Amino acid sequence: xxxxxxxxxxxxxxxxxxxxxxxxxxxxxxxxxxxxxxxxxxxxxxxxxxxxxxxxxxxxxxxxxxxxxxxxxxxxxxxxxxxxxx
Numbered sequence: 001x002x003x004x005x006x007x008x009x010x011x012x013x014x015x016x017x018x019x020x021x022x023x024x025x026x027x028x029x030x031x032x033x034x035x036x037x038x039x040x041x042x043x044x045x046x047x048x049x050x051x052x053x054x055x056x057x058x059x060x061x062x063x064x065x066x067x068x069x070x071x072x073x074x075x076x077x078x079x080x081x082x083x084x085x086x
Contacts, residue, residue, distance in 0.1 A: 005018065
């Protein structure tokens with residue numbers, strides 16, 4: 001990350017240029033953020049549709065493996081490490 005400039009040593013023109021540069025960066029970052037949020041929304045909608053389909057087909061939404069993985073995560077065990085039950 002860039003260090004903040006010494007404002008006292010900058011001319012008015014340099015300050016205006018820096019403001020313009022940072023404003024342009026902010027606009028680009030905001031645009032990228034909106035794109036990412038759109039992609040996340042699409043992915044979440046797909047996941048919901050898949051889970052809904054599984055539920056309609058009679059499949060369980062959460063498997064025993066899912067419960068075990070969550071237990072391992074909450075217990076602080078690394079995924080892939082043997083558990084006490086293995």
